[in-house]
Amino acid sequence: NAGVTQTPKFQVLKTGQSMTLQCAQDMNHNSMYWYRQDPGMGLRLIYYSASEGTTDKGEVPNGYNVSRLNKREFSLRLESAAPSQTSVYFCASSSTIWGSGNTIYFGEGSWLTVV
Amino acid sequence: KQEVTQIPAALSVPEGENLVLNCSFTDSAIYNLQWFRQDPGKGLTSLLLIQSSQREQTSGRLNASLDKSSGRSTLYIAASQPGDSATYLCAVRSQGGSEKLVFGKGTKLTVNP
Secondary structure: OOOOEEOOEEEEOOOOOEEEEEEOOOOOOOOEEEEEOOOOEEEEEEEOOOOOOOOOEEOOOOOOEEOOOOOOOOEEOOOOHHHHHHHEEEEEEEEOOOOOOOEEEEEOOEEEEOO | OOOEHHHHHHEEEEEEOEEEEEEEEOOOOEEEEEEEEOOOOOOOOEEEEOOOOEEEEEEEEEEEEEOOOEEEEEEEEEEOOOOOEEEEEEEEEEOOOOOOOOOOEEEEEEEOO
């Protein structure tokens, strides 16, 4: 079972370059999320999509844009990469954002270094 | 604003020991609390989800409890094994901001053979 798939797994960017992280889930989930994980900071929500056709800002959205391409796919774009965006990025999905019984599933992560 | 704290930050135990990991949160108005495991260089794997109406959940050697009124959860691991070595994170889904899971910073567990 694929679950949540992210690409690429590793990427090195120069400051000012742009790139898109791709994410797809095969669990027919309505809600998808992008998190970043930094040492000492834990996981922080960048953007989320409660359902197809909607996106909203999370805790740390500056410098990022997202697209919910369809129900399966949710991409994260860095328009002009900065060293502060060096991080591990995780895509996740859940059945919905509401309710108490929803487990959230994570992808394997994308390691991004901006030099 | 919901805050989640995990103590200790790191724990080293000999194989076979029973152990408890702690998670505390500041706002008791939650939908659920979830425990995750993260291996180095990997994503997060959900271990147990406790709904706000539940007191505990069990899966194999793992047992998680929830005390909403005191803002605490514990993850009990019985008969620990070297394969249990990983970072364990708890996350809370608050009723006020249900789209957002608030994570603790994790407890890094090492089980020595």
